[in-house]
Amino acid sequence: MNPPAGESASVVARQPFTANQDPLLRLKVEQVSYAYAATDRSAPKFTLGPLTFEARQREIVAILGPNASGKSTLLRLLAGLVKPLSGRVEVDGAEAGDLDLRTRAQKIALVQQESELIFPLRVWEYVLQGRYPYGRRLRFESDEDFLLTGKALSQVAADSLRDRWMDQLSGGEKQRVILARALAQQPALLLLDEPTQHLDIGGKVELLRRLRQLADENRYTVIVITHELNLAAEFSDRIVLLHGGKCLRVGSPEEVYEREMLETVFEAPLEVEIRPGGRPRVIVRGNH
């Protein structure tokens, strides 16, 4: 959802140079760094960044890197859940960490591994929760909220699941419903933390294809953490490659996928070939 006219005007006033800024620019990560330590006084255990990249409307950015490379921390920074030590994360011109909770939830949706439900919940009730940022306290859901809940469910082809219980869904179905709740937030920026983790190959392809379609049709900007190098190459516009908290490279898949670099980062014998369409493909180099 675009900010109302008044809000964007104030953003322009704060930043005189936005006149020549790309109007489709949605996310701007500028020299962002972060560090965390066991206690306030001890030396940082882990540092991230500094990193810089941008994402426009309709773009999918994949964040790649081995475990403990800082992917989830980066996603939390983008979601505005933690503030960077230095630098800025801007979503539609506003700093993510400064937004009040509800405004932030109207702009940014974050999909993580979901918590265990302790009381049974129907799929539609779950998706309807995505409308929370638009309601006042205790306000009962409006017809519009129900309409948008239904729309979100059809965007992920889950209309038929509407009255099912959440705990009776398969892994793939559940992933779609969780995505539907994020879509019900009508966010500008959709952040996904390893959404492909528990899906089989068919489910993974279907999910990424759907994200591609949603980004194209609804102008979402999608940032996705994944371990699927080939699917990332196939479906994303931009890759951010992290290793040990450092940003090694940002660019299109063909710019980032370089054999030596991937081999160093993932510590595996790999080979990169460029397919006819220009997209790279990574294969594991065998001994034969």
Add this chain to the structure above:
Amino acid sequence: MRPLTPRRIVAICAALLGALFIAVVISLRMGAYPISISDIIMTLFRGTIGRKDEIPSEFWLVVFGLRLPRIALGILVGAALSVAGAGFQALLRNPLADPYVLGVSSGAALGAIASLIAAPHVAGAIQVAAFAGAAATIAAVYFLGRRGGQLDSATLLLAGIVAASFLSAIIMFLMTTLSGRDLRGMAFWLMGELSTSPSIDLRFLYFVLFVALGAIYTTSSDLNLILTGEQEARHLGVNVNRVKLVVYVAASVLTGLAVSVSGAIGYVGLLVPHLMRMLFGTDYRVLIPASAIGGAIVIVFADMLARTVVAPTELPVGAMTALVGAPVFIYLMRRRVR
């Protein structure tokens, strides 16, 4: 899809209030002095519209003087414990949470006893001390129930059960060593009963009840999201820390309030919210008012049984609730493990 509307909540509450009225009338009927249902209703009606002089004096004494105050106390205690239970279940994301099981009631009882020893004649001191005991116990159980920075369901319950038995031991120690003092009976603090009328104006206690219920109710749509997951709730714009603080304080107030006048009645906070969820769904916007009224009904019935099953001897009302509550707790726990 069956959306929850204010009209549906009002309808549910009206139906439950009707059931509560029936429970109250039946309970007023029970006792040594025989009085017919029609006489009870006539007495209640005339008493409510202020025509006291038209009521036979013995009816007035039995209904308004003896039986109704005890029922009013039961309604207060039932509503407070049930909503405290529903609050703790959301706060701790644990369906087995209940003020009694978690030791919070014992903490409140210990606080109340301490105030009876230290300041026996200060009005309201017992309520404040019971609240402090409840709040301290739930905080301790919360921190003992964490493993690796995360709240662990089983560890939390174990911490609560151990806290309850430890605090009960201290209560027994105090009761035994200070047996000469006017501290009420051991059964009162450990099992709960409604036969002792409070030393403080009931209207004030009801005022506190409604303030605490209202405070929890303002967080009810936030609690729905917190039950789905704290992280997720945060992402959806819920101010999780503020909500948890409100529920923590209000549920402790409710537990302290109930325990200060009735002792530690168990399992109501577990039974009633679960029953209401089965009947009306898990949405806290309906669950909180439904639990308040449902808890009142349960206590009114339980106390009626406690007064009558072995009459003229009285059982503690907590024995009645535990007889039903403990098996239900086991059932819920086993269903969860499966």
